[in-house]
Structure formats: structure tokens, C-alpha cells
Amino acid sequence: MLAKSKIRPQTWITPAPFTGNDALQYTRITTALIEILKKNQNYEEVIDEILVDQLTRAYIQLRNADSFLSQSKPTEDTYTSIADAKTKLSKIMNENINQLGISRRNRLHNEPQADMMTEIRETIERMKKWSGTN
Numbered sequence: 408m409l410a411k412s413k414i415r416p417q418t419w420i421t422p423a424p425f426t427g428n429d430a431l432q433y434t435r436i437t438t439a440l441i442e443i444l445k446k447n448q449n450y451e452e453v454i455d456e457i458l459v460d461q462l463t464r465a466y467i468q469l470r471n472a473d474s475f476l477s478q479s480k481p482t483e484d485t486y487t488s489i490a491d492a493k494t495k496l497s498k499i500m501n502e503n504i505n506q507l508g509i510s511r512r513n514r515l516h517n518e519p520q521a522d523m524m525t526e527i528r529e530t531i532e533r534m535k536k537w538s539g540t541n
Contacts, residue, residue, distance in 0.1 A: 429467050436463045436534045443526050444507070455507065462503035466531060469496040504528060 422433035440459045444450045472489050475481075481489065508524040 425467060429471070432467060432470075432534065432537070433463055435537065436466065436531070439530050439534070440507075440527060443530060447523065447526075458503045458507050462500055462507075462527075462531075465496045465499040465503070466534070469493055469500070470535075472496070500531075504531075 422430035425433050437459050444455050472493050476486065476489055504524050504527050507527055
């Protein structure tokens with residue numbers, strides 16, 4: 408008879424494949440966002456951590472794209488590719504912020520979705536200040 412194995416959700420978030428400052432920023436952002444979600448009750452680890460992970464990765468990649476453009480002299484093709492990537496990353500971030508707000512609203516009937524989305528956006532803005540970007 409085969410032993411039953413329990414599938415457990417990940418109880419921590421790992422910054423892989425980020426290293427250095429990106430890994431530090433990843434940890435800061437995810438920790439701050441998860442604290443906000445927990446503070447507002449009904450934190451669903453399996454759902455919320457996936458959205459927070461995607462949101463944070465998109466933010467770091469967007470920041471790195473901005474940094475690349477400001478430090479190099481990209482060709483027109485490179486600039487166009489990076490601009491397209493930035494648009495897609497911004498869309499991913501906004502979708503994840505919205506999903507965090509929607510899933511929280513569904514779990515917390517008395518809390519407006521806009522309040523949660525505003526708090527998440529404010530946290531991202533604080534992270535931008537910590538990392539020295541606008």
C-alpha cells in the first residue's frame with residue numbers, strides 16, 4: 408500500500424533566480440505585501456503568494472528594464488523591445504494588484520476592493536523609494 412503524501416503549500420517565498428540587490432528587494436517587497444494581506448485578515452497563502460510573487464517579479468524586471476535603458480544606448484529595435492516588455496510587465500503588475508483586491512474582497516465582504524488595491528500600490532511606491540527609482 409502506498410503511503411499518503413500530503414501536499415503542503417510553500418511557506419516562504421524564494422527570490423530565485425534573483426541575486427544581490429534584486430534578491431533583497433524581492434524579499435522586502437514580498438514580505439511587506441504579505442504583511443498587508445495578513446493584517447487585513449483571511450490571508451490565503453496558496454492564492455496570495457502566487458499573486459505577490461508574480462507582482463514582485465514583474466516590478467523588479469520593470470525596474471531593471473528602466474535601468475538598462477538609462478545606462479546604455481539602445482538601438483531602435485532594442486528600445487522598442489524593451490518598451491514592449493515594460494508595457495507587458497506593467498499590465499502583469501496591475502492585473503495582480505487587481506486580483507489581490509478582488510480575491511480579498513470576495514473573502515472580506517465588508518472591505519472595499521479599492522482600499523486593498525490602494526494599499527498594495529502604496530507599498531510598491533515605498534519599494535520604489537527604497538530602491539532609488541521613480
